[in-house]
Amino acid sequence: MTEETQEEEAPLFKRWNVWYMLVIGFLILLILFFYFLTKKFS
Amino acid sequence: MSRPDWIVLVLTLLGIIAYGLYKGRTSRDLDGYFLANRMVPWYMVLLGIMGTQASAVTFLSAPGQAYTDGMRFVQYYFGLPLAMVVLCITFVPAFHRLKIYTAYEFLEQRFDLKTRTLTSFLFLLQRGLSTGISISAPSIILSSLLGWDIVWTNVFMGGLLIIYTMTGGAKAVAYTQQLQLIIIFGGMFVAGYMVIHRLPEGVGIVEALHIGGKAGKLNIITTGVSSKGFDWNDRYNLFSGIIGGFFLALSYFGTDQSQVGRYLTARSVSESRLGLLMNGLVKVPMQFLILLLGVLVFTFYQFHKEPVFFNQSQIDLLASSKYKDSLVVLEKAYDATEAARIHSLGSPGLPALEKQKAAYRATVKRWLKDIGADDNDTNYIFLRFVVDYLPKGLVGLLIAVIFLAAWGSIAATLNSLASCTIVDFHKRYSRPASKEKEYRLSRMYTLFWGVFCVAVAQLAYNLGNSLIEAVNVLGSLFYGVILGIFLVAFYRKRVGGTAIFISAIIVEAGVIFLNILSRKGIVPLSFLWFNVVGAIGVMLLSEVIQFIKSRLASQGDS
Numbered sequence: 314m315t316e317e318t319q320e321e322e323a324p325l326f327k328r329w330n331v332w333y334m335l336v337i338g339f340l341i342l343l344i345l346f347f348y349f350l351t352k353k354f355s
Numbered sequence: 356m357s358r359p360d361w362i363v364l365v366l367t368l369l370g371i372i373a374y375g376l377y378k379g380r381t382s383r384d385l386d387g388y389f390l391a392n393r394m395v396p397w398y399m400v401l402l403g404i405m406g407t408q409a410s411a412v413t414f415l416s417a418p419g420q421a422y423t424d425g426m427r428f429v430q431y432y433f434g435l436p437l438a439m440v441v442l443c444i445t446f447v448p449a450f451h452r453l454k455i456y457t458a459y460e461f462l463e464q465r466f467d468l469k470t471r472t473l474t475s476f477l478f479l480l481q482r483g484l485s486t487g488i489s490i491s492a493p494s495i496i497l498s499s500l501l502g503w504d505i506v507w508t509n510v511f512m513g514g515l516l517i518i519y520t521m522t523g524g525a526k527a528v529a530y531t532q533q534l535q536l537i538i539i540f541g542g543m544f545v546a547g548y549m550v551i552h553r554l555p556e557g558v559g560i561v562e563a564l565h566i567g568g569k570a571g572k573l574n575i576i577t578t579g580v581s582s583k584g585f586d587w588n589d590r591y592n593l594f595s596g597i598i599g600g601f602f603l604a605l606s607y608f609g610t611d612q613s614q615v616g617r618y619l620t621a622r623s624v625s626e627s628r629l630g631l632l633m634n635g636l637v638k639v640p641m642q643f644l645i646l647l648l649g650v651l652v653f654t655f656y657q658f659h660k661e662p663v664f665f666n667q668s669q670i671d672l673l674a675s676s677k678y679k680d681s682l683v684v685l686e687k688a689y690d691a692t693e694a695a696r697i698h699s700l701g702s703p704g705l706p707a708l709e710k711q712k713a714a715y716r717a718t719v720k721r722w723l724k725d726i727g728a729d730d731n732d733t734n735y736i737f738l739r740f741v742v743d744y745l746p747k748g749l750v751g752l753l754i755a756v757i758f759l760a761a762w763g764s765i766a767a768t769l770n771s772l773a774s775c776t777i778v779d780f781h782k783r784y785s786r787p788a789s790k791e792k793e794y795r796l797s798r799m800y801t802l803f804w805g806v807f808c809v810a811v812a813q814l815a816y817n818l819g820n821s822l823i824e825a826v827n828v829l830g831s832l833f834y835g836v837i838l839g840i841f842l843v844a845f846y847r848k849r850v851g852g853t854a855i856f857i858s859a860i861i862v863e864a865g866v867i868f869l870n871i872l873s874r875k876g877i878v879p880l881s882f883l884w885f886n887v888v889g890a891i892g893v894m895l896l897s898e899v900i901q902f903i904k905s906r907l908a909s910q911g912d913s
Contacts, residue, residue, distance in 0.1 A: 332632050333440045344433065344576065344593075354565060
């Protein structure tokens with residue numbers, strides 16, 4: 314990571330890594346939800 | 356269209372132009388014109404990114420895609436959130452630190468001038484042509500459906516936005532995209548409500564999902580794996596979406612100036628990151644909802660007569676061809692089948708009637724193909740529903756939505772085409788000029804690219820589907836290689852300019868050859884995988900060339 318990214322604090326969570334995990338976690342949840350919809354309505 | 360529709364349409368479009376002119380006042384230099392003085396907040400970066408990616412065809416084609424092929428198209432976007440994370444970690448801080456205007460400027464600082472010039476040229480070539488198609492595709496649909504003159508439709512679709520884009524630059528683009536997306540989402544929400552409202556009593560959204568699911572439209576997650584193994588030619592499945600979609604999104608958002616130019620306008624690295632990460636959060640649900648609209652329209656047509664072909668202008672062509680008598684007979688039989696099908700809903704005779712109906716539609720498509728007409732009506736499904744079934748005023752609003760979606764995407768692209776022309780070519784290869792002159796030249800280049808794209812749109816109409824298909828393929832041929840160049844720039848510090856330049860040319864030739872093999876059916880590979888092949892190919896080959904070059908140099912020294 315560059316110096317600049319270490320200087321700039323992330324909003325809400327203080328660390329950007331938490332934001333990244335949030336985005337990836339939400340994608341996994343969405344895929345699981347879509348899988349559920351596929352199974353339920355097909 | 357009725358008078359209220361025209362009033363809504365004209366007022367909306369004029370309102371956007373006036374808003375763009377009002378909000379677009381900025382400093383008369385390149386920083387103001389191309390980067391809005393780097394003062395844009397994260398939520399406007401988000402709307403700018405979304406407005407640039409979502410073209411008119413997104414809103415026309417996606418519901419039709421779900422109607423015909425089901426919702427599996429949503430998997431195409433699964434790699435996007437992952438790409439947003441990588442961009443935030445690597446690309447965004449580097450671009451901000453160097454205070455660049457275009458993504459390709461970075462390549463000169465990392466490699467050399469020839470690599471920068473090559474990638475910027477590839478961008479101008481591919482984006483200039485594809486923007487023409489972005490104008491042409493919705494124009495052809497609107498002119499076919501509403502009987503408008505194609506030349507004027509092209510001019511309004513691609514020409515009016517030049518007024519505020521040329522005057523206000525990136526700031527006007529950012530502010531108008533914000534308002535455009537609010538109107539677009541509002542219009543699509545109202546359309547969704549109207550579809551549900553028009554379903555028969557007792558049929559709500561859950562019942563609609565059951566009906567769509569029974570017809571195979573809720574195929575949201577597919578693996579592409581069958582008893583024969585993985586189908587590499589299958590365009591939309593979980594794996595091609597995550598892997599191929601990741602590479603495509605990374606190259607589009609990280610190396611395409613039309614997108615890079617949006618988040619370079621942000622106040623800081625944090626604001627750019629927030630805009631991109633929010634895009635990663637909202638893009639997949641947004642596409643899901645647009646596709647869901649297609650399933651709802653499909654359910655609607657289970658209870659109402661479906662046209663034998665959604666593009667009426669092609670049926671009119673058929674009516675004046677050698678098939679005119681056969682068409683009259685077929686339409687009568689089709690109408691009778693449709694009436695019987697709607698009457699027999701839920702009865703044992705339904706499957707036979709649906710089979711009969713599908714056979715009639717297949718016959719019409721065969722005839723259309725035979726006379727050289729367009730036999731694909733997917734892009735017409737949603738708009739045909741809008742025109743036939745939505746109340747006065749709302750039709751105008753939905754047509755305005757199509758225009759605004761096109762404008763948002765095209766305006767950002769014109770701004771980026773002009774920025775690359777002046778920063779990567781004019782400024783780099785000619786004598787220094789004053790800030791005022793650079794500003795005036797930038798406006799002229801915006802105008803030039805606007806006129807160029809409208810001309811390409813008209814050419815695309817004259818040449819038919821061949822140019823559209825060629826340009827669509829063009830993007831996927833170049834994106835992977837350009838991404839490979841950027842990935843080497845960020846992650847492989849020892850690779851130099853000559854190694855990357857040679858490897859980019861060799862891999863590009865390889866990808867083009869692969870595309871020829873794929874089109875001939877010799878290599879079964881969907882276009883999404885070209886991005887993976889291009890990016891990884893450049894990374895590996897540049898390492899090999901650099902290694903050989905270093906060995907030769909060390910041998911020469913000794």
